[in-house]
Each structure stands twice: as C-alpha cells, then as structure tokens.
Amino acid sequence: MQFGVFTVGDVTTDPVTGHTVSEAERIKAMVTVAKKAEEIGLDVFATGEHHNPPFVPSSPTTMLGFIAAQTSKIILSTSTTLITTNDPVKIAEDYAMLQHLADGRVDLMMGRGNTGPVYPWFGKDIRDGIALAVENYALLRRLWREDVVSWEGRFRTPLEGFTSTPRPLDGVPPFVWHGSIRSPEIAEQAAYYGDGFFHNNIFWPAEHTAKLIDLYRRRFEHYGHGAADQAIVGLGGQIFMRKNSQDAIREYRPYFDHSPIYGGGPSMEDTMAETPLIVGSPQEIIERTLTFREKFGDYQRQLFIADHAGLPLKTVLEQMDILGEEVVPVLRKEFAALKPAHVPDAPTHESLKTAAQRAKDLETL
Structure with missing residues (x-):
C-alpha cells in the first residue's frame, strides 16, 4: 500500500490572518511539502496541473524535476x-x-481536469473531452512502446516515422493511473489497458465512488488482466488533524468555509458525512481510512491533500508530522494484515522492469 500527499497548488488568502502568499512562496512551499513527504516516509508526492488562478502548478514536470x-x-x-x-x-x-532525471521514480495520472475553459485556451473543444482522452492516450502508449511511430487521428497532425526522445528509462514507460470522478468511459479506458484507476473522491459519496471502481474492476477482469480484486485502484482524500477532534474542527472550519474546493457548498459536517473529508484526531483518521477498504475493496494507493485553502505552511508541516508519526505507520500495518496474498502492490519502475525482463526471458524459451 502506497501512501502519499497531493497538492492542487492554490493561492488562497488565509481566512484567519488575512495573509496571501505570493506565487513564488506558494511554489516553494509545494517543494517543501514534497521534501517533507519523503522525510516522514511517505511513498508518493503528486502535483496537479492547472492553468488558471488561483492555482499555480501549470508545469508539473518542471516542479517534479526540481524536486x-x-x-x-x-x-x-x-x-x-x-x-x-x-x-x-x-x-x-x-x-x-x-x-531519467528521477532514476525511475515517476508515474503519472491522466485526467481531463476540472476547468472547462482550459479546452479553448489550448485550442480544443470541451465537447470532445472523452474522445480526446481516448485518442491522445492511445497515441501516448505507442510513443512510449514503439521506437518509430506512424499515426493519424482526429485531433492533431499526423506523424510519419516519428521517434519520441528520450526513450523511456530501461525501456519501461512510467506507470499510468487514469483519474476520474464521474466518467465510466475513463474507468473503461483504464481497464482496457490494465492501467491503474484513481478516483479522487473528495467530492463524492461512497456509493458513487464504489460504482465506478466496481465497473473498472469488472472490466479489468473482462480484458484478461487478472481477477477483479487484483485491479490497481487509488483513492484521494483530505484530512486535518489535532490531538482531539474538537480542536481540529474549530481550527479547520474557517479554512473549509473559504476553500476554493469546498467553500459555498454543504457544511463541513455534511461534507464529512458524505465524502472522505476527515477532520479529527489521528485515531479518527485511521478508523475512517480503514473503512475505505470495506467500501471499495483492497486498493494500492491512498493520497491525502493537506496543503490548501490558505493553511499556513507551518500548520501543513505539523499535519504531515502527525501523518508520518501517528497515522501512516498504523495504516500500513493494518492494510498489510488485511490484504490477501494474491492482490498485487502498486507498480513501481523496478517492478515493471522486472516484469518486462521476465516476459522477455519467456519469449526466448
């Protein structure tokens, strides 16, 4: 089981102090969060991609290369x-x-984003969203797996004898998760290729999330990649912790109410009841997170968002210390004890390289 944090990189005024960090401060804070994630023993740091205020992570590879x-x-x-x-x-x-720069420590999640105007900004039509996701990913897979590609499609100019450089490290492309919160077509796409399916379920009740994950699992098995419970699933969530839940709720409420994600919607209590948002003590975070397995089956990656809505960096780093010292060690132990032996771990560069070599060896027999 992989645990990590992800960031949406919002620049939001702190509703308690009234202070707004600069874009430079926010970008550097994201780097600090990534380094802290490694320091406390987390497995993954992920950044969003946004091209509109109040978000700053418009160039994920630049940031991840620096990290x-x-x-x-x-x-x-x-x-x-x-x-x-x-x-x-x-x-x-x-x-x-x-x-190459990260020695293989890279995977990525494909998605369509949550900002409609981004399509015309890049010369696309939002009505083609699903078709673009399907066609572009099919081409991407070929570019990573074939040394020379000739191709023609609907949405970009044709390629003739094209070689993408550099080639994937060790001949093994990065593992891909397909992220979606509402589209069965994306769950189908992930299943078709045997890729991972990530449901960033911060907005949705468990019943909705379970339906998409179940569809992905059934179709994963249908396409012959393994049993349904061997499909590669990731979940998103959001947490805020203090020693006791009353303090956590009191401290986090103004940030929730002014959040660019949650603000203006249902109350914090209603959101916690219906979605994976957990505001409380470390033990409450542990207990609630363990229920995700009951609802969605064994899964391989759990990412939490911890640094948005204007939370001061000092507070974010305190949250991560609690996560690393009190929460994740317990979750690792509990999830490991519950996971059946036939359910795989999340793929890594090393595991994919080993699998590719094994397949190559079998071909020569």
Missing part, C-alpha cells in the same frame, strides 16, 4: 496530467525525461 534533484526515494506523480489539452508527443518526451 527529483532534492529527493532520493519518493515517487513523483501527477494529479492530474491533462491528457485532453496537452500534446501526447510532449507528454511522452517530458515524462520520459523526468524518468
């Missing part, structure tokens, strides 16, 4: 990479380059 130079163990990922509005040729090259 790669200052870390040595943590997996660097995205949440998400916009497969619809980025050119798949550029994705292929950028993330292969990042693979």
Whole structure:
C-alpha cells in the first residue's frame, strides 16, 4: 500500500490572518511539502496541473524535476496530467525525461481536469473531452512502446516515422493511473489497458465512488488482466488533524468555509458525512481510512491533500508530522494484515522492469 500527499497548488488568502502568499512562496512551499513527504516516509508526492488562478502548478514536470534533484526515494506523480489539452508527443518526451532525471521514480495520472475553459485556451473543444482522452492516450502508449511511430487521428497532425526522445528509462514507460470522478468511459479506458484507476473522491459519496471502481474492476477482469480484486485502484482524500477532534474542527472550519474546493457548498459536517473529508484526531483518521477498504475493496494507493485553502505552511508541516508519526505507520500495518496474498502492490519502475525482463526471458524459451 502506497501512501502519499497531493497538492492542487492554490493561492488562497488565509481566512484567519488575512495573509496571501505570493506565487513564488506558494511554489516553494509545494517543494517543501514534497521534501517533507519523503522525510516522514511517505511513498508518493503528486502535483496537479492547472492553468488558471488561483492555482499555480501549470508545469508539473518542471516542479517534479526540481524536486527529483532534492529527493532520493519518493515517487513523483501527477494529479492530474491533462491528457485532453496537452500534446501526447510532449507528454511522452517530458515524462520520459523526468524518468531519467528521477532514476525511475515517476508515474503519472491522466485526467481531463476540472476547468472547462482550459479546452479553448489550448485550442480544443470541451465537447470532445472523452474522445480526446481516448485518442491522445492511445497515441501516448505507442510513443512510449514503439521506437518509430506512424499515426493519424482526429485531433492533431499526423506523424510519419516519428521517434519520441528520450526513450523511456530501461525501456519501461512510467506507470499510468487514469483519474476520474464521474466518467465510466475513463474507468473503461483504464481497464482496457490494465492501467491503474484513481478516483479522487473528495467530492463524492461512497456509493458513487464504489460504482465506478466496481465497473473498472469488472472490466479489468473482462480484458484478461487478472481477477477483479487484483485491479490497481487509488483513492484521494483530505484530512486535518489535532490531538482531539474538537480542536481540529474549530481550527479547520474557517479554512473549509473559504476553500476554493469546498467553500459555498454543504457544511463541513455534511461534507464529512458524505465524502472522505476527515477532520479529527489521528485515531479518527485511521478508523475512517480503514473503512475505505470495506467500501471499495483492497486498493494500492491512498493520497491525502493537506496543503490548501490558505493553511499556513507551518500548520501543513505539523499535519504531515502527525501523518508520518501517528497515522501512516498504523495504516500500513493494518492494510498489510488485511490484504490477501494474491492482490498485487502498486507498480513501481523496478517492478515493471522486472516484469518486462521476465516476459522477455519467456519469449526466448
């Protein structure tokens, strides 16, 4: 089971102090959070991709490359990479380059994003969102797996004898998660290729999330990648902790109420009841997170968002210390004890490289 944090990189005024960090301060704070994640023993740091205020992470590979130079163990990922509005040729090259710089500590999550206007900003039509996701990813896979590609599709100019450079590290492309919170077509896409499916279920009740994950699992088995319970599933969530729940709720409430994600919606109590948002003591975080397995089956990756809505960096780092010292060690132990032996771990560069070598060896027999 992999545990990590992800960031949406919002620049939000602190509703308690009235202070707003600069874009430079926010970007550097995200780097600090990534380095802290490795320090406390987390497995993954992921950054979103946004091209509109109040968000700053418009260039994930730039940020992750900078972080790669200052870390040595943590997996660097995205949440998400916009497969619809980025050119798949550029994705292929950028993330292969990042693979080399990070010694393989790279995977990425494909998604369509949550900002409708991003489509015309990059010359696309939002009505083509699903079709773009399907076509662009099919091309991306070929670019990573074939040395020379000739291709023609609907949404970009044709390729003739094109080689994407650099080639993936060790001949093994980064593992891909397909992120979606509402689209069965994306669950189907993940299942078809045997990739991971990530449901960032911060907005949705468990019943909705369970339906999409169940669809992905059934179709994963249908396409012959393994049994349904062997499918590769990731979940998102959000936490805020203090020693006792009353203090956590009191401290977090103004941030929730002014959040660019939650603000203006249902109350914090209603949101906690209906979604994975957990505000409380470390023990409450542990108990609630363990229920995700009961609702969605054994899964491989759990990411938490901890640094948004104007929370001061000092508070964020305090949250991460609690996560690393009191929460994740218990969750690791509990999830490991519950996981059946036939359920795989989340793929890594090393495991994918080993599998590729094994397949190659079998071909020569």
